[in-house]
Amino acid sequence: MMAAESQNWVLMVTAQTPTNIAVIKYWGKRDETLILPVNDSISVTLDPTHLCTTTTVAVSPRFHQDRMWLNGKEISLSGGRFQNCLREIRARACDVEDTKKGIKIAKEDWGKLHVHIASFNNFPTAAGLASSAAGFACLAYALGKLMNVKEDESQLSAIARQGSGSACRSLFGGFVKWIMGKEDNGSDSLAVQLADEKHWDDLVIIIAVVSSRQKETSSTSGMRESVETSLLLQHRAKEIVPKRILKMEEAIRNRDFASFSQLTCADSNQFHAVCLDTSPPIFYMNDTSHRIISITEKWNRSEEAPQVAYTFDAGPNAVLIARNRKAATLLIQRLLYYFPPSSDDLDSYIIGDKSIAKDAGINGVLDVEALPPPPEIKDNIPSQKYKGDVSYFICTRPGRGPVLLSDSSQALLNEENGLPK
Ligand code: DP6
Incomplete structure (x- = not known):
């Protein structure tokens, strides 16, 4: 598959994603598996400086299974919501080439490769603040970048939605609407930005x-x-x-x-x-x-x-x-x-x-x-x-949407072995 002189490489991406607070609430699903809501909702994205999730996703031929660590502790990926997100992102993966590292991954190879995911919330989980929103948004966003997925933020939001409904609104900064959609397959149930965080920065x-x-x-x-x-x-x-x-x-x-x-x-x-x-x-x-x-x-x-x-x-x-x-x-x-x-x-x-x-x-x-x-x-x-x-x-205050963190010191996984730092 890869132009790999060695099978020892690890390729990774780190992203930071905000949490959000609904001002018109989502409460009730018309489809439990696809996570389709019974009404539209609107949220304000919160400044990631104070509340966010950072996620590093890595791929390597050395990995034998998909694994995830949340706040330093390994958690199971067997749940349907994780599996649905992973499947949807993998289905959209494209060719990836890193000439510096001599890595070449073809579109069709992604199905055989495993990923490691490490996620960290900069606020106490015990506080009972919506951490799943930032978490699934970050997972979809980071995996999308790693796998060179060409879909835009709205389309990624429809994938994050399948992890946790409110997560779809964390793909954008500022003021965000989750459109409930009409389709049975959920393809039109996604988030759109109403205004960015600068639009109303008095708040x-x-x-x-x-x-x-x-x-x-x-x-x-x-x-x-x-x-x-x-x-x-x-x-x-x-x-x-x-x-x-x-x-x-x-x-x-x-x-x-x-x-x-x-x-x-x-x-x-x-x-x-x-x-x-x-x-x-x-x-x-x-x-x-x-x-x-x-x-x-x-x-x-x-x-x-x-x-x-x-x-x-x-x-x-x-x-x-x-x-x-x-x-x-x-x-x-x-x-x-x-x-x-x-x-x-x-x-x-x-x-x-x-x-x-x-x-x-x-x-x-x-x-x-x-x-x-x-x-x-x-x-x-x-x-x-x-x-x-x-x-x-x-x-x-109201804040920005997801960003990539390019400084490798901010990565949560080790570049050598793809395990938590
Ligand atoms: C009260 O998104 O946590 O925060 O889709 O089942 O994962 P699932 O639920 P979740 O529900 C959030 C409900 C709420 C209102 C809102 O954020 O809109």
Whole structure:
């Protein structure tokens, strides 16, 4: 097959892919295997500097089987979703030549060659943030590059989709729509970019990682149960989401924060209402999540225009989108007032883009007692505080799509043997 004087070569590619947060939610499949949704969805891609997956994929005639390591631990590739992604990418592989290394792989050889995959999340998996979205997007993107696949990002998104639905939206930066499609084979169920990350760069995103002891229902089984039992889901998919999608596209196009935040909050609340309408009911939000909703609702209503939007996925963490930096600093002050850190160590309590906390006048050690109560609660004293209910905050912003990392020092696999470094 290869012009290989030796069979010892290892060829590899490393890519970095962001995660995303839906502002119009995907909840419910019409096809479980192909992962085809019952409605369109829209997301914001999060800055990969703070939340991303890095994946190295390698091929070598020395490899005897496909293998994968996630955050340093070997995991099984036998699951149907991995197999579907690998099969779809392999089917599109083309000739590859690396003259420097004297490697030549013909299109038809890819079926016989095995791959090694190493993936790493730059955020704690335990935080319950959607890691499968960035993970499968990165897998599809990196394998596509390694195998010289000619398909564009939208077509790659239809492959990432078969790993995890929300993953298809991580093939682009900025604002992304997953078009549900009509075809039974899923060929038209793919992601498109609505606007890039520069289009609306005032937005600041603050994620409250909420402390929780309970093991949540997975999205996959949760949405299956909703499809089977919730009439509200049927109504939402048919009557509500199509109109909301149009309004959300318009809000994004016009950078209309009032409309954007109204739609985002309403759609998150409806998704959780569908969960409650499921039998047996599913609870993803907890008391802390509800408290964060009340705090932001109260603040928004006390201002002339909404300052912040909230949205929650299949867990208690809040994703808060502030209209601009000023609003973000006011939001941070409010969040710290209600949810003071358990220790004085603010440096590990507010992570990500530290400049937001600095703008808010919050540096180093915080005198929690010195924070004044937000004006909107002045009359209803005494206001309670909830120390320890938030594990930490991540400050970030809308970000770019996948990129290749060409610096070999960033590779997760060893160039000599294709095993994890
Ligand atoms: C609540 O993409 O994790 O985050 O397709 O079964 O892998 P599978 O589910 P997944 O579901 C995400 C659901 C959500 C909403 C969203 O991201 O749109």
